[in-house]
Amino acid sequence: MTETFMRISVLGAGSWGTTLAVLLADNGHTVRLWARRESHADEISQTRENPRYLPGVNIPAAVAVTADIDYALEGAGMVVMSVPSHTIRELCDAHPLPEGAIVVNTAKGLEEETLERLSEVIVESAGVDPGRVLSLLGPSHAEEVSRRIPTSVVVAGSDPDACRTVQSAFSNGYFRVYTNDDVVGVEVVTALKNSIAIAAGIIDGLGFGDNTKAALVTRGLAEISRLGSAMGARTETFAGLAGVGDLVVTCLSRHSRNRRLGELIGSGKSLDAALAEMVMVAEGVRTTRAAVALGRRHSVELPIIETVHAVLFDGRDPREAVGALMTRPLRGETTGPAEPDRRS
Amino acid sequence: MTETFMRISVLGAGSWGTTLAVLLADNGHTVRLWARRESHADEISQTRENPRYLPGVNIPAAVAVTADIDYALEGAGMVVMSVPSHTIRELCDAHPLPEGAIVVNTAKGLEEETLERLSEVIVESAGVDPGRVLSLLGPSHAEEVSRRIPTSVVVAGSDPDACRTVQSAFSNGYFRVYTNDDVVGVEVVTALKNSIAIAAGIIDGLGFGDNTKAALVTRGLAEISRLGSAMGARTETFAGLAGVGDLVVTCLSRHSRNRRLGELIGSGKSLDAALAEMVMVAEGVRTTRAAVALGRRHSVELPIIETVHAVLFDGRDPREAVGALMTRPLRGETTGPAEPDRRS
Secondary structure, three states: OOOOOOOOEEEOOOOOOOOOOOHHHHHHOOEEEEEOOOOHHHHHHHHHOEOEEOOOOOOOEEEEEEOOOHHOOOOEEHHHHHHHHHHHHHHHHHHOOOOOOOEEEOOEEEEEOOOOOOOOOHHHHHHOOOHHHEEOOOOHHHHHHHHOOEEEEEEEEOHHHHHHHHHHHHOOOOOOEEEOHHHHHHHHHHHHHHHHHHHHHHHHHHHHOOOHHHHHHHHHHHHHHHHHHHHHOOOHHHHHHHHHHHHHHHHHOOOOHHHHHHHHHHHHOHHHHHOOOOOOOOOOHHHHHHHHHHHHHOOOOOOHEEEEHHHHHOOOOOOHHHHHOOOOOOOOOOOOOOOOOOOO | OOOOOOEEEEEEHHHHHHHHHHHHHHHHOOEEEEEOOHHHHHHHHOOEEEOOOOOOOOOOOOEEEOOHHHHOOOOEEEEHHHHHOOHHHHHHHHHOOOOOOEEEEEEOOEEOOOOOOOHHHHHHHHHOOOOHEEEEEEEOHHHHHOOOOOOOEEEEOOHHHHHHHHHHOOOOOEEEEEEEEEEEHHHHHHHHHHHHHHHHHHHHHHHOOHHHHHHHHHHHHHHHHHHHHHHHHHHHHHHHHHHHHHHHHHOOOOHHHHHHHHHHHOOOOOHHHHHHHHOOOOHHHHHHHHHHHHHHOOOOOHHHHHHHHHHHHHHOHHEEEEEEHHOOOOOOOOOOOOOOOOOO
């Protein structure tokens, strides 16, 4: 088979959109990168760098940078969405996507008002065939991909041909894309893990250790799996790159914004004070609200995410909250009724 | 229900045995801690500290320290095994355990010659009822448990009453024990994860990043799950504390000896030179040999563990080996036939 080069539009010139534009250009595609602000587009065009969001990475000439979204979208066979999750609907409402284009969502989150997954938001607002909307997600900090550090991710979609087209367009020697048809599982776990990342950061801020965080990651994955299964996801997805992989990188990495936000809160800052210290969006705050609502809708208990919600929005004391999680009645590891507590 | 205090024998005065002896004494039990060397037992008795393996932790008077194993075992209702995995059989052969005692294995590994799990080794060599031999495993660095940092682990056993007895004896406000009846799954995953930890260390030594390590942890867990399932384990176990949890703490923690060994090798040292730098045993070297043999016995492909084996024992270049893992044919995420590679 021969290599197929495409015309690809990347919407959003944050760290991840910029990284993917560079990667796609590396792979031989013709790329137009859309930045919301004219001054930002000009700065990138002129310096061939994105100093605010991705300093030190050269942006090759094969990436055309523009603030004109219609020009960015013109004739694209693939549209990569890298805008903040809460701006996706407005963007798709306002700008028709090219007919027949494959749309690749790369944002992790849920729409707060509707509790919809982001590919659902795109299908609805852009009026695209569901099989043509895919999500490319997984453990992939932009700071590392842009330095060509080996990375593996998942493309989730219901149409196998579209999945393989995306897999082929993005894959190269340092970026490995696996396909997965469990769109619900991949989107739910990558969204909700941002709440668990905040919890992991709180644990760091409190000065607890690796044991505590390993338990948190495991039990956090278990509660996300319960909710995902209730929504129709497959269990294997939670053990995969979008599940375990993404959770690990987010909870432990020095690059994670959500973990950092939690760390500030764990060390005693208020939510407002912590948010004020962040340059980039921490999606997990919004996701935590949506996740608690989703849990109620599906009658699934989410002890860790509900605790994060109470710490963020109801002023619950982080140390007391972690203590309460540790001293729930003793039980078996898999879900089911609690076993008798022999210590009471 | 009232609290039941037991007479408990802890065999092995390394960092983990010492930590558990202190924890059990904290919980009100009467503990005898056995150290192999007389001079080591004397040192701990006199200083009430274990400076070589657990510096800075006070060992309370409720822990009697001895090098006389028969005295240590006398009248114990529970025997906790914290000796290196390759010494378990010899120990059980030489010293009869008290009649009716519950035996708790806390070592992670496989017997290299027989490929048996450690609870199997104990059942065979000590002639104990299989239901009375349990494994207490999970993400639990001694350095943290001994500082009372919140920790959650699993006790795996086939007899629910024995599981609850162990759960109750060990649990307290900072140490939370979940029960799990999947003994095969818990023992296999905690053993094999030490090979993946060596691989994680190699990635650190090569200077790769969090993305690479997240992919390694995920794909490593997938290959362990395939082998475990072939051996009769339940899939949920791999998503639990002994699986994801232990893998996370071992691959990412600064305390992990196996990760450290891999880091030395990734940065260019030979296996012998790396081993010479380690104070404590890195079980993963022995486990890697056993895991490769187990994979062959069950006809399960273990690409990461086989790569670690080639790097450790056949002098394969670490950087080339990681590159080869990243450029295998593209495929779907869950197991099954590879999808057509569109880039070739």
